[in-house]
Amino acid sequence: MNQPLLRAAGVDVRFGGVHALRGVTVSVGPGEICGLIGPNGAGKTTLFDVLSGMRRPDAGTVAYDGADISRRSPAWRARHGIRRTFQRRQLFGQLTVEDNLVVAREWRGGLRPAARGHRERAAAVLASCGIDALGGAYAGALPVGQARMAELARALADPPRVLLLDEPASGTTAEERGRLASVVRRAAGEGCAVLLVEHDVAFVGELCSRVVVLDLGEVLAEGTPAEIRAHPAVREAYLGL
Numbered sequence: 001m002n003q004p005l006l007r008a009a010g011v012d013v014r015f016g017g018v019h020a021l022r023g024v025t026v027s028v029g030p031g032e033i034c035g036l037i038g039p040n041g042a043g044k045t046t047l048f049d050v051l052s053g054m055r056r057p058d059a060g061t062v063a064y065d066g067a068d069i070s071r072r073s074p075a076w077r078a079r080h081g082i083r084r085t086f087q088r089r090q091l092f093g094q095l096t097v098e099d100n101l102v103v104a105r106e107w108r109g110g111l112r113p114a115a116r117g118h119r120e121r122a123a124a125v126l127a128s129c130g131i132d133a134l135g136g137a138y139a140g141a142l143p144v145g146q147a148r149m150a151e152l153a154r155a156l157a158d159p160p161r162v163l164l165l166d167e168p169a170s171g172t173t174a175e176e177r178g179r180l181a182s183v184v185r186r187a188a189g190e191g192c193a194v195l196l197v198e199h200d201v202a203f204v205g206e207l208c209s210r211v212v213v214l215d216l217g218e219v220l221a222e223g224t225p226a227e228i229r230a231h232p233a234v235r236e237a238y239l240g241l
């Protein structure tokens with residue numbers, strides 16, 4: 001990996017008696033697509049909550065470009081290029097797909113004259129994701145595969161530096177997964193650091209150069225997809241082999 005762009009170090013999160021994360025250290029560098037896998041309840045979404053600022057950890061830090069951002073809000077992080085998609089759909093259902101992107105740009109970039117051109121950029125991002133035909137559709141009416149791509153497009157509405165993708169391929173067809181993969185690859189090719197939570201191990205193996213495995217709130221293993229597939233503890237805890 002290059003120098004990490006986003007790094008969680010020694011992160012602990014407790015929910016009452018549940019120790020959801022225990023001393024977790026994970027980082028991702030510019031241009032890298034890193035997979036984050038593990039069984040249900042392993043702590044993947046909780047780690048995304050910590051990285052995106054939605055949950056303050058009980059211990060540990062988050063660094064961005066070498067600076068400690070542990071106390072920065074989710075809004076600050078989003079404005080500074082750390083973007084996230086969610087396991088459950090979070091589009092504004094009563095807005096059109098294009099308006100979802102415009103709102104994201106207005107909110108991040110402000111309504112200053114310098115930030116004009118939101119609609120043009122939104123249309124260009126939709127086209128680059130292959131969903132320009134959906135720009136006028138209400139987001140709430142989209143089938144799941146199209147909604148996943150629309151959510152990714154919203155995260156890309158102005159260029160992100162980090163993408164945190166929580167199960168982007170869940171509920172998609174093979175063809176939709178292929179299109180999602182090429183959009184994610186292109187973002188990484190433009191220097192974006194991508195952390196990808198996904199249960200579809202084949203999708204992870206195809207896209208990621210490095211994979212981190214969480215189990216019961218701890219990092220169980222880290223390596224290339226081939227190393228992870230061959231790792232005895234991973235095979236037992238997660239792959240069911």
Ligand SMILES: Nc1ncnc2c1ncn2[C@@H]1O[C@H](COP(=O)(O)OP(=O)(O)OP(=O)(O)O)[C@@H](O)[C@H]1O
Nearest residue numbers: 015018020038039040041042043044045046047087
């Ligand atoms: N708000 C909460 N209150 C209490 N416990 C929580 C809360 N959020 C998560 N947990 C618990 O923390 C642990 C980690 O949950 P998390 O959702 O991060 O796992 P995950 O790896 O994302 O799982 P999945 O693959 O099912 O999405 C689980 O035991 C979960 O029940």
